[in-house]
Amino acid sequence: MSAKHSLSTWLTPMEPMPRLAVALGLNGDELWVKRDDLIGLGGGGNKVRKLEWTVGDALATGADTLVTTGAAQSNHARLTAAAGARLGMNVVLVFPGTADSAAGGSGNLVLDSLFGASVFWSGETDPATMGAVAEDVCEQLRKRGARPYLIPFGGSSPLGARGYVEAGDEIRMQVPDVEHVVVALGSGGTMAGLIGALGEERVLGVDCGAVTEPADVVAALSTQVTGRNVTAASLRIRLDQVGPGYGVLHEPVMEAMSTTARAEGIVLDPTYSGRAMAGLMAAVREGEIRPNQRTVFLHTGGLPGLFGHAQTVQRSVAALNSITFR
Structure with missing residues (x-):
């Protein structure tokens, strides 16, 4: 049995996002963010x-x-x-x-x-x-x-995914009536671990384009994590936010990053958490996530990567508000 070696302080915070919730069409007390971007080691992240x-x-x-x-x-x-x-x-x-x-x-x-x-x-x-x-x-x-x-x-492996079984347990403790947990789907281990704690029906993964068959990858990892047969068909995965490809800025992602930053002062990255938020927004628009349903957005971090993403930096600087005084 492998032993865990502690690298940070737990639990990570769970914070309300009332202004963003209202902007998206939810009630002000229904949208929360799990701040795994605030994990202490090395700039933070899931x-x-x-x-x-x-x-x-x-x-x-x-x-x-x-x-x-x-x-x-x-x-x-x-x-x-x-x-x-x-x-x-x-x-x-x-x-x-x-x-x-x-x-x-x-x-x-x-x-x-x-x-x-x-x-x-x-x-x-x-x-x-x-x-x-x-x-x-x-x-x-x-x-x-x-x-x-x-x-x-x-x-992402069955061993690494144990970290997100623990995170799922934290979420259930912090928001006991949670109905949706929205997370970026990259290499698959984070989503698989959450499924181990919360089940397929409560976890919505937003594909970021990091792997070619995301549903198959998550299903295989989830099966190993849970010890039961988790099928690709049973998973909730949005494939609509990959855009031109992994790591390439996608217009709905830029909108999601700007909206979140201006509503809550929370910074997302263009590769993972920005795509996850764009997927959450699309899910609200389409009725997959509705008012009166408690929703948690898992912030997976990635702030340093934003400053290495030339498209996002250029777009953000170009959009900077300027004023002059006479």
């Missing part, structure tokens, strides 16, 4: 809950180096680097592309560097091949005398 379990397993196996994969602006990679720094472990991040492609990099890349992580630029751009590349990196590290531990993409 991946810390998964890392408590995967890093705990790494320590139990005697590893001295953490290896993981992701996009160059990966929140999971940034938090893996932070966890390694806290525990005195080396961290190798396996990213697609080349070092030249990250020239002038900002956002999460800055924090990866500050936390002391090393980057292996694979040259590959196909996400399907990144796991094999990471396995090869681990083999090369072993030849150098290191003891690597490979954490899967997004930290």
Whole structure:
């Protein structure tokens, strides 16, 4: 039985969003936000809950180096680097592309560097091949005398998902009558863990385009987490917010980010939490989420990645209000 290694302070806050609720057409006391963006380690975000379990397993196996994969602006990679720094472990991040492609990099890349992580630029751009590349990196590290531990993409595995079974239990304690929990669906482990605690009927995942068959991925993870047969058909997943593709700014996402920031002073990111909020807004418009139903939005973090997202930065600066006085 793998042991969890604590990396933050729990519970995370549950805050009301009355102005946003009214703006969306809900009653003012019906929309809440679970602030996993305020998790303390490494700039915050949902991946810390998964890392408590995967890093705990790494320590139990005697590893001295953490290896993981992701996009160059990966929140999971940034938090893996932070966890390694806290525990005195080396961290190798396996990213697609080349070092030249990250020239002038900002956002999460800055924090990866500050936390002391090393980057292996694979040259590959196909996400399907990144796991094999990471396995090869681990083999090369072993030849150098290191003891690597490979954490899967997004930290999503049955082990990592235990962190979000715990989060689901927190949500039930904080909002006992919750009917909808809305969450970004990336690598699938966060949604699967929530299903383990709350069931399929209460969890609405908003696909962000990170994996090609999100329903199948979540169903497989949920089956392992729950110990029962969870089918893709039983899941609540919105596929309408991917837009042009993973990591590309989608107009409803920009609107969701702006509306949330101006109504509640809460910042979302364009890749994950912004898409989840856009999906929540669409669900309200279409009647999937209705007044008199208590709804929780899970804020998965990602603020550093916003500053590394050129489209969002440019759009936001261009829209900045200017005034002059004579």
